[in-house]
Amino acid sequence: MKITYLDHSGFAVDLGDKLLIFDYYRGELPAGTSDRKLYVFSSHAHQDHFQKKIFAWSGDRDVTYILSKDIRKNAAAKNAPGEGVYYLAPRQELPLDGLSVRTLRSTDAGVAFLVETEGKVIYHAGDLNWWHWEEESRAYNEMMKRNYQYEIGKMEGQAIDVAFVPLDPRQEEQYYWGMDYFMKHTDTKVVFPMHMWGHYEVWERLMENPEASSYRDKVMRITKAPQEFEIG
Numbered sequence: 001m002k003i004t005y006l007d008h009s010g011f012a013v014d015l016g017d018k019l020l021i022f023d024y025y026r027g028e029l030p031a032g033t034s035d036r037k038l039y040v041f042s043s044h045a046h047q048d049h050f051q052k053k054i055f056a057w058s059g060d061r062d063v064t065y066i067l068s069k070d071i072r073k074n075a076a077a078k079n080a081p082g083e084g085v086y087y088l089a090p091r092q093e094l095p096l097d098g099l100s101v102r103t104l105r106s107t108d109a110g111v112a113f114l115v116e117t118e119g120k121v122i123y124h125a126g127d128l129n130w131w132h133w134e135e136e137s138r139a140y141n142e143m144m145k146r147n148y149q150y151e152i153g154k155m156e157g158q159a160i161d162v163a164f165v166p167l168d169p170r171q172e173e174q175y176y177w178g179m180d181y182f183m184k185h186t187d188t189k190v191v192f193p194m195h196m197w198g199h200y201e202v203w204e205r206l207m208e209n210p211e212a213s214s215y216r217d218k219v220m221r222i223t224k225a226p227q228e229f230e231i232g
Contacts, residue, residue: 001013001014001015001120001161001162001230001231002014002030002228002229002230002231003162003192003228003229003231004030004226004227004228004229005192005222005225005226005227005228005229006021006024006025006026006027006028006029006225006226007025007026007027007225007226008023008025008026008048008194008195008196008197008225009022009023009025009043009048009049009124009126009164009166009194009195010022010023010024010025010026010027011023011124011164011192011194012029012030012033013122013162014030014033014036015117015118015120017036017037018036018037018038018039018117019033019036019037019038019039020039020041020115020117020122021038021039021040021041021054022041022042022043022113022124022164023041023042023043023049023050023124023126024040024042024050024051024053024054025047025048025049025051026051027225027226028226029057030226030228034060034061036061037062037064037097038057038061038062038063038064039063039064039065039066039097039099040054040057040063040064040065040066040067041066041067041113041115041124042054042065042066042067042068042071043068043106043110043111043112043113043124043125043126043127043128044068044070044071044106044108044109044110044111044126044127045068045070045071045073045074045109045110046108046109046110046127049110049126049127050067050071050074050076051076052076052079055076055079055080055081056079058081058084063081063084064084064085064086064096064097065080065081065084065085065086066086066088066094066096066101066113067085067086067087067088068087068088068089068103068109068110068111068126069087069088069089069110069111070109070110071087071110072087088101088103088111089103089111090103090104090105090106090110090111091103091104091105098117098118099115099116099117100115100116100117101113101114101115102114102115102116104128104151104154104155105128105147105151106126106127106128107127107128107129107130107131107144107147107148107151108126108127108128108129108131109127110126110127111126111128112124112125112126112128112151113126114155114158114160120161120162121158121159121160121161121162122160122161122162122163123155123160123162123163123164123165123186123188124163124164125163125164125165125166125178125182125194127166127195128148128151129148129165129166129168129178129195130144130145130148130149130174130177130178130181131144131148131171131178132144132145132171132174132177133171134172134174148178148181149181152181152182152185152186153185155185155186156185156186157185157186157187158186158187159186159187160186160187160188160189161189161190161231162189162190162191162192162231163182163186163188163190163191163192164191164192164194165178165179165182165183165191165192165193165194166178166179166193166194166195167179167193167194167195167196167202167203167206168195168196168197168202169196169197169199169202169205170197175202175205175206176205176206176209176211176212179191179193179206179219180211180212183212183214183215183218184214184215188215188218189218190218190220190231191215191218191219191220192219192220192222192229193206193219193220193222194222196222200221200222200223200224203219203221203222206219207219
């Protein structure tokens, strides 16, 4: 499995005969993949997770779109092709062409994706994260904690081959809470931090954090966009 970091929360997962694209924001698709069956996932309508450019790919490729239901209301959705577009609400399941897609409810907007295909399990969080902000009320932060832990609880002990999870430095001292809880409550082999806003040094901060001692060797290091990784 080859994984290409595109930018921000965007990743391409190359599975040989098919290419999965998650939360395209900007950048170019990997070279040499124009003949692959393309599955494009967008977790919600925020511009750093969804761009209308994805619909242009259907002009010369075999593309299927799996999009959060809130994207249907976005003005850019008028550019969507007439066929091969699926809009999913939270906690839905979609069997499709040898893929099994399951959604979770985000703590921000839209959905997170859990995808099973070819014996692999891939998780993309979108904006499902433990969003703790010091400027918010205690009640708000407690609600975020409760909602996040509830959704991750639906994957308790789940074996996951590759995960893409926010590690957002804007959260200051709470930057790692979401990833930490996720890694300690799932059986994830490899995790890619995302939603770092170009501050890739947050990876180093996590590596120095004693709370990450049980999983730090599973956290991939992203230093630029684009960047390719081979996952055995």
